[in-house]
Amino acid sequence: MRQRDPKELFDRACHGDRPSLARAISYIERGEKQGDEIASFAFRSHRNAYTVGITGAPGAGKSTLTSSIIEVIRGHGEEIGVIAIDPSSPFSGGAILGDRVRMQEHALDPGVYIRSMATRGHLGGLSVAVPEAARLLGAVGFPSVIIETVGVGQVEVEIAREADTTVVVVNPGWGDAVQANKAGLMEIADVFIINKADRPGVRETRRDLEGMLDLSNLGDYRPPIVETVAADKKGCEEAWDAICSHRDYAKRSGLTDKRRSTRTRNELSRILEAMISNKVDLLLKNKGTLEMLDSMDAGTIDPRTLANLLLAAVT
């Protein structure tokens, strides 16, 4: 495919052209100029998808759960977009591939759009690229977008917590709920799902979660705990119901607007920092700077004084 005009690409994607949508997301993922323009068009379209972040420890069954929830959503006749955050860890490659393959049961359904996103040189990384891509999916017409994280890295948790509804997936067994608490997942959960609930220890895990919720400073909303066996498609209708209940509560209470505002402001900070970092990198490669770096090696100018000089040069 040849290089395309961003406006043309955006328009085609809005008219349902999937190859154009895929290419537009790739531009966003790679942080290319066309991607920036497409992200701006999407933002100004005022068509926002409802976003659901699904997070939890590796192996909790997030992909299987997502796949089963997609089936529930399709059963209601709604279209759905999915972004799978893939931090491209060389270690988890196999597992990711397996999960993606499992999700391929929806590959031929035109009402489902599944996309993996990795860090590919985007300024600000996935924490900027994913919300931009989610916004694009909304702009082209998807009413809802699921953002599924592979692990519980800092960036992934941050992205999941900025969704309209954040789902935390745990498994039965001693300590899993406690681990989720330690990883800071308790405070970001709007809905808890105990997946693989056909295994022993469900009651203890539920008790642990309830206990920790009792200790939390909850307002007028208490995150529900839903049990699923996603591999057998059990409990997924209830899981989606719980998610939609939070969506309705959040809209009614103004929480959705508040979160979207926070999300956009965080995005702005990240974009600014990335742009500035870029400027610093350029500055450090500048010929005049290289000479000053030599003076620093020689001990005649210290890093802080040099930083002030360089900063004065760009600001």
Place this chain on the structure above:
Amino acid sequence: MRQRDPKELFDRACHGDRPSLARAISYIERGEKQGDEIASFAFRSHRNAYTVGITGAPGAGKSTLTSSIIEVIRGHGEEIGVIAIDPSSPFSGGAILGDRVRMQEHALDPGVYIRSMATRGHLGGLSVAVPEAARLLGAVGFPSVIIETVGVGQVEVEIAREADTTVVVVNPGWGDAVQANKAGLMEIADVFIINKADRPGVRETRRDLEGMLDLSNLGDYRPPIVETVAADKKGCEEAWDAICSHRDYAKRSGLTDKRRSTRTRNELSRILEAMISNKVDLLLKNKGTLEMLDSMDAGTIDPRTLANLLLAAVT
């Protein structure tokens, strides 16, 4: 103690006044203006301490080892500075306190200066404050400074790897060497120490380390592996010998100059990024900006366009 002039404080510290040295490091730790000035004086003094970074998993016995190595150094009649990086984790508080108490055997020795450093609002954090404090210890006359990390967090490993010599401490037992490899410690080690070498599994751990070294792309220097039982002060003379051999090799081969140059350049980047981040934060609180943020919430301007506008305002 009243507020002091940075030059006066620096001069007093150089003349052996320990309360002045302590206060100067506190200024550096808190990122105060006086600290910046003191760091500049130290840099321009051209008196560099030889720095040894000691890292390894929590519980490996790094503090006990450091304490025993201090004894060896003192036995040679040399003075020594120690910076213990303490990321102030609420979880490890007890262990840290215990370790610090153990190191107090040197508390009354005027030839030893031990200082814990935590993140206290320094712009750029410990990765800027620790090298600045180490440089100050060099400037006031310590020929060597040990930088001991509490854990193996990203910042701690980064600081340890930027020392003139980096020591990685492991324990005997299946998998400890493999864990060190996974945590990225193999590639940064100039000297390996198998501490608690009176426990079973020393031979296997040594074999694992040798095997991994065989697979590494080593130049003309192969990191030695030293066995210690630091609690019984066994092997610590050999450990210090191995460290000094690396020091001599690094000086001879030009590695020391190269590492110091890299370290200072990294410091410059971190200082620049911190300064710019600061500018961005101020900018976001500006009255004019607040109005633009409202436009962003209303969807009339997107984050990227706004970022460009704001950046144009400060650069």
